[in-house]
Structure formats: C-alpha cells, structure tokens
Amino acid sequence: xxxxxxxxxxxxxxxxxxxxxxxxxxxxxxxxxxxxxxxxxxxxxxxxxxxxxxxxxxxxxxxxxxxxxxxxxxxxxxxxxxxxxxxxxxxxxxxxxxxxxxxxxxxxxx
Amino acid sequence: xxxxxxxxxxxxxxxxxxxxxxxxxxxxxxxxxxxxxxxxxxxxxxxxxxxxxxxxxxxxxxxxxxxxxxxxxxxxxxxxxxxxxxxxxxxxxxxxxxxxxxxxxxxxxxxx
Numbered sequence: 089x090x091x092x093x094x095x096x097x098x099x100x101x102x103x104x105x106x107x108x109x110x111x112x113x114x115x116x117x118x119x120x121x122x123x124x125x126x127x128x129x130x131x132x133x134x135x136x137x138x139x140x141x142x143x144x145x146x147x148x149x150x151x152x153x154x155x156x157x158x159x160x161x162x163x164x165x166x167x168x169x170x171x172x173x174x175x176x177x178x179x180x181x182x183x184x185x186x187x188x189x190x191x192x193x194x195x196x197x198x
Numbered sequence: 199x200x201x202x203x204x205x206x207x208x209x210x211x212x213x214x215x216x217x218x219x220x221x222x223x224x225x226x227x228x229x230x231x232x233x234x235x236x237x238x239x240x241x242x243x244x245x246x247x248x249x250x251x252x253x254x255x256x257x258x259x260x261x262x263x264x265x266x267x268x269x270x271x272x273x274x275x276x277x278x279x280x281x282x283x284x285x286x287x288x289x290x291x292x293x294x295x296x297x298x299x300x301x302x303x304x305x306x307x308x309x310x
Contacts, residue, residue, distance in 0.1 A: 120296040190240035
C-alpha cells in the first residue's frame with residue numbers, strides 16, 4: 089500500500105536559517121511525488137513536483153529512491169514561508185488520487 | 199478560469215441534519231475528489247470520481263454520499279450529520295492519473 093510519512097508535525101526555524109522538511113514514502117513502483125503548501129486558511133497549492141525538477145520560491149526537493157525520501161529544502165528561510173506543507177504521492181498507474189502525508193507546519197521566527 | 203469552486207464557505211449544522219457541499223470545476227478535468235482536513239490527521243480521501251457516472255470510495259467514506267452526473271460537478275452529501283464530521287472539506291480535480299491536483303478554497307463545517 090502507498091503511504092507517505094512526514095515525521096515532524098511542527099518545525100520552527102529562525103529567519104535566514106536552512107529548512108528541511110522530511111518526507112518518506114512507501115511504494116513498490118516508481119511514484120510521482122509532490123509538495124503542496126497551504127498558507128493560513130487558504131487552499132492547498134502545488135509547490136513543486138519531482139518530475140519537473142524546478143526550484144519554486146527557493147525550495148527544492150530531490151527524490152532519493154534508495155532512502156525512499158523526498159525531502160523539501162530551502163537554504164534561507166523567510167517569514168512568508170510559514171505555512172503547512174504536505175508531501176503527496178501518486179501511483180504511476182491507476183486512477184486513484186494523491187495520497188497525502190499528515191503535514192508539517194513550518195514556523196519561521198523573525 | 200475560476201478553477202475549482204466550493205460552496206458554501208462556512209456551514210453550521212445540528213446533529214442529524216443533512217446537507218450538500220457543492221463543488222464545480224471549469225477545467226474539463228475527468229477526475230475529482232473530496233478530502234477532509236483535520237488537525238494532526240492531514241488530508242484524508244472521502245470519495246473520488248474518474249468520470250461522469252463513476253465514483254469510488256476513499257479512506258473515510260462512511261456518512262458521505264457522492265454522485266457525478268456531469269463532468270463539472272461533484273457534490274458531497276452528508277445524510278445525517280454527526281459531530282465527528284466537523285472538519286474542513288476540500289474538493290480537488292485533476293487532469294489525468296499523475297497530474298497535480300487543483301483544490302477549491304474549502305468548506306468549514308461545524309456540527310453541534
């Protein structure tokens with residue numbers, strides 16, 4: 089069964105410090121992985137997906153198949169990065185929707 | 199484009215009442231889904247649809263019904279509301295099986 093684990097419920101960092109939000113997945117095939125962000129009381133928005141290999145708002149994420157991880161990183165945190173972050177997995181085949189982790193709340197302290 | 203539109207934004211129900219949460223998308227997406235968001239639980243899939251006339255259950259389907267008579271609309275019905283259904287509900291649509299989801303703004307439901 090597909091499963092996404094985000095081990096930290098809350099991560100607090102100081103402004104300017106590096107950020108790493110952890111995501112591990114369980115899936116036997118080759119998954120498509122995503123990071124979504126939800127700012128206070130807003131809709132979830134796609135932040136990035138591993139297949140595009142983009143850097144959005146300074147965030148990057150690398151798929152590590154050996155460690156089954158897709159950690160989200162940013163070298164220098166900004167106050168506006170404070171939000172809820174969800175890692176999600178889509179099976180490479182099939183019609184089922186994304187499977188989400190439980191989310192990590194990032195709080196950037198000025 | 200409006201994207202995914204959910205109504206209402208807020209709703210308060212008494213235990214036992216019924217209601218329908220509306221969801222509409224204008225992107226001609228075949229796939230649509232409903233999630234509920236609860237503190238510490240993340241997003242949990244309630245029901246989803248892979249096309250008009252086709253629906254399937256997700257992780258937490260009990261107490262909810264769905265139908266998909268058109269590509270655009272995917273309403274979620276609560277037959278007899280319970281306090282455990284107090285949550286924020288998100289509707290989402292996507293183009294194909296590994297495409298990103300587009301979310302609505304959510305409906306905040308309180309059942310007293």
